Amino acid sequence: MLMRGGTSKGMYFLRSDLDATGLDLDLLLPTLMGSPDRRQIDGVGGGSTTTSKVAIVGPSSRPGCDIDYLFGQVDLDSMRVDWTPTCGNLLVGVGPYAVERGLVPAGDPLTTVRVNLVNTGARVELVVRTPGGEVTYQGEQSIAGVPRSSAPVDVTFTDFAGGTTGALLPTGRGTNEVGGIEYTAVDAAVCAVIARADAFGLVGDESPAELDADRHLCDAIEAMRLQAALQMGMGDVRGRVLPKVMLVSSSQSAGVRSRYFVPTTCHPAHAVSGAVALATAARVGGTVLDSVLSVATAGPLTIEHPAGIMEVAVDLGPDGRPTAASLRRTARKLFDGNVFADPTAMAS
Numbered sequence: 001m002l003m004r005g006g007t008s009k010g011m012y013f014l015r016s017d018l019d020a021t022g023l024d025l026d027l028l029l030p031t032l033m034g035s036p037d038r039r040q041i042d043g044v045g046g047g048s049t050t051t052s053k054v055a056i057v058g059p060s061s062r063p064g065c066d067i068d069y070l071f072g073q074v075d076l077d078s079m080r081v082d083w084t085p086t087c088g089n090l091l092v093g094v095g096p097y098a099v100e101r102g103l104v105p106a107g108d109p110l111t112t113v114r115v116n117l118v119n120t121g122a123r124v125e126l127v128v129r130t131p132g133g134e135v136t137y138q139g140e141q142s143i144a145g146v147p148r149s150s151a152p153v154d155v156t157f158t159d160f161a162g163g164t165t166g167a168l169l170p171t172g173r174g175t176n177e178v179g180g181i182e183y184t185a186v187d188a189a190v191c192a193v194i195a196r197a198d199a200f201g202l203v204g205d206e207s208p209a210e211l212d213a214d215r216h217l218c219d220a221i222e223a224m225r226l227q228a229a230l231q232m233g234m235g236d237v238r239g240r241v242l243p244k245v246m247l248v249s250s251s252q253s254a255g256v257r258s259r260y261f262v263p264t265t266c267h268p269a270h271a272v273s274g275a276v277a278l279a280t281a282a283r284v285g286g287t288v289l290d291s292v293l294s295v296a297t298a299g300p301l302t303i304e305h306p307a308g309i310m311e312v313a314v315d316l317g318p319d320g321r322p323t324a325a326s327l328r329r330t331a332r333k334l335f336d337g338n339v340f341a342d343p344t345a346m347a348s
Contacts, residue, residue, distance in 0.1 A: 144308020204249025
């Protein structure tokens, strides 16, 4: 099934269907998506990092969850799938998909789908609109970066800290420095590096196209990311998508402004997982966000991104660690059918 989840788009597969092929997913998925080719003209990928994504869904292997969700980021330029991160945008479509495929019985008017995020170990509850026991995609909920409204999906993360590195703050500190640039390392829904935009000579309101066209800037961001990853105990992350990078600045219309990199190009909107990491860093305090936040951090954090504004609420426990993160997104089914692989492509 081809679905839009949040501001991303990807292919959703049943785990059992993929297992039945007996094929190596690291070869099958790039072939289906049309990689290696930036246009992905010979596959169903959309020719960008936000549309070259795969969700693999099946019955849960974890007590207290209904389904497992395994995410794969298919590289455009190689026959490579990165299984390290998760995708919070594609996650939004997992709930409706699970109900559509009969993995979770539909309620009326709502269905709660409890998801185990295989990549990171987080748990998520998705509340899907199912009036009359049928998934509906019709609704009045709008999100920035999507031109039409759809039915809302309520998303609540739990157990989302330290999924990649084992620690909420992988360096053990709220602020760190590399090459004269101050940054915060946070591992909450996604492992990320947060730095001020002005540390790179930016105002912070630059468009993704402007940022991507500045190769000197992209090289500087990548150099900082590689060094920060070493300090975070992640080793050499060249060729890997984690940690992600967010450049933040003050906003006149939201709590903070962010540009999210995936990791070497700027996201046209913002990743859900990145928004959770950003809101968590803001709530914990003692991070680079302290100097750019325009509102108190006790309530939900509004984030200005290239396509508009999104809102995330993070709850902290008595020990100051995050216990839940919630937001509202949308998803829509685009196509349901068969996709065909070229076996000669996999053989080569």
